[in-house]
Amino acid sequence: MDVSLDPTLGCGQAHRWRKLTDGRWQGVIRNDVVTLSQTPDGFDCEGCSDIPAVLEYFRSQDDLPSIIKEISEADECVARLSGACPGLRILKQPEWECLATYVLATNVNVKRIAKMVESVCDLFGTDLGARRAFPTPKQILDGKDRICECRLGFREPRFITLAQRVEDGEIDIEGMKKLSYEDLHRELCTIYGVGPKVADCVALFGYGHLCAFPIDVRIQKEMEMRYGVTGSYAKVSGYGREKFGRYAGYAQEFLYHSEFIE
Numbered sequence: 001m002d003v004s005l006d007p008t009l010g011c012g013q014a015h016r017w018r019k020l021t022d023g024r025w026q027g028v029i030r031n032d033v034v035t036l037s038q039t040p041d042g043f044d045c046e047g048c049s050d051i052p053a054v055l056e057y058f059r060s061q062d063d064l065p066s067i068i069k070e071i072s073e074a075d076e077c078v079a080r081l082s083g084a085c086p087g088l089r090i091l092k093q094p095e096w097e098c099l100a101t102y103v104l105a106t107n108v109n110v111k112r113i114a115k116m117v118e119s120v121c122d123l124f125g126t127d128l129g130a131r132r133a134f135p136t137p138k139q140i141l142d143g144k145d146r147i148c149e150c151r152l153g154f155r156e157p158r159f160i161t162l163a164q165r166v167e168d169g170e171i172d173i174e175g176m177k178k179l180s181y182e183d184l185h186r187e188l189c190t191i192y193g194v195g196p197k198v199a200d201c202v203a204l205f206g207y208g209h210l211c212a213f214p215i216d217v218r219i220q221k222e223m224e225m226r227y228g229v230t231g232s233y234a235k236v237s238g239y240g241r242e243k244f245g246r247y248a249g250y251a252q253e254f255l256y257h258s259e260f261i262e
Helices: 005-009 051-057 066-072 076-084 095-103 110-124 137-143 142-148 154-165 182-188 196-205 215-225 234-254
Strands: 025-029 030-038 042-046
Touching: 005 025, 005 030, 025 051, 042 051, 066 137, 066 234, 076 234, 095 110, 095 154, 095 196, 110 137, 137 142, 137 154, 142 154, 182 196, 196 234, 215 234
Parallel strands: none
Antiparallel strands: 025 030, 030 042
């Protein structure tokens, strides 16, 4: 599988990966603590009991050369960036974990997000030995009296509310898999703590809608500098989706990485 671990795991798509001193990456995929080592044709995986889950996580079914060709034909800037960063892949994270994580990922940097996510896992998640699994809604609710120990700040009530609504069936994590991108985005934005950007991140990294084009401060600057596009979230994101089409999310990731590539 064509994948480069450093840009894929170090770009802030997911927040449970740690780069070890020997260059390997350690993370948690579902209920496995895995350690990945880069190889010329992909990676070696230690600690995995479910190879299909790992392949799904890295979207092994994606025809990366065809995707890169399509978005490169749409824009010479993305063509240059993708050529300088081969093997960058969009991840396919478990839907509940992705949604809960991105509810925490508001108005804060990547390092702080990772710290909050890990504190939630350490407090509520199932013990896997070296690490803990991402907790289920029930596990969070069973221990919610201790949630203050996670230091989530203003995100605390929205995180607990999310867990409660999912546990009660008011938010149908599985059912949302059937929705189109537009309907999913609309549904996600009805959730307390989810705005357009978080909805796009969850649609892209959790539900696999590769047409999603999340806009954060960095991408907003890139879009203005490279394409002269400014304005509302809907306008800028819509421009990205229209320009890059069904694989707009991949184009967004290359633009996000541009300061490290160029």
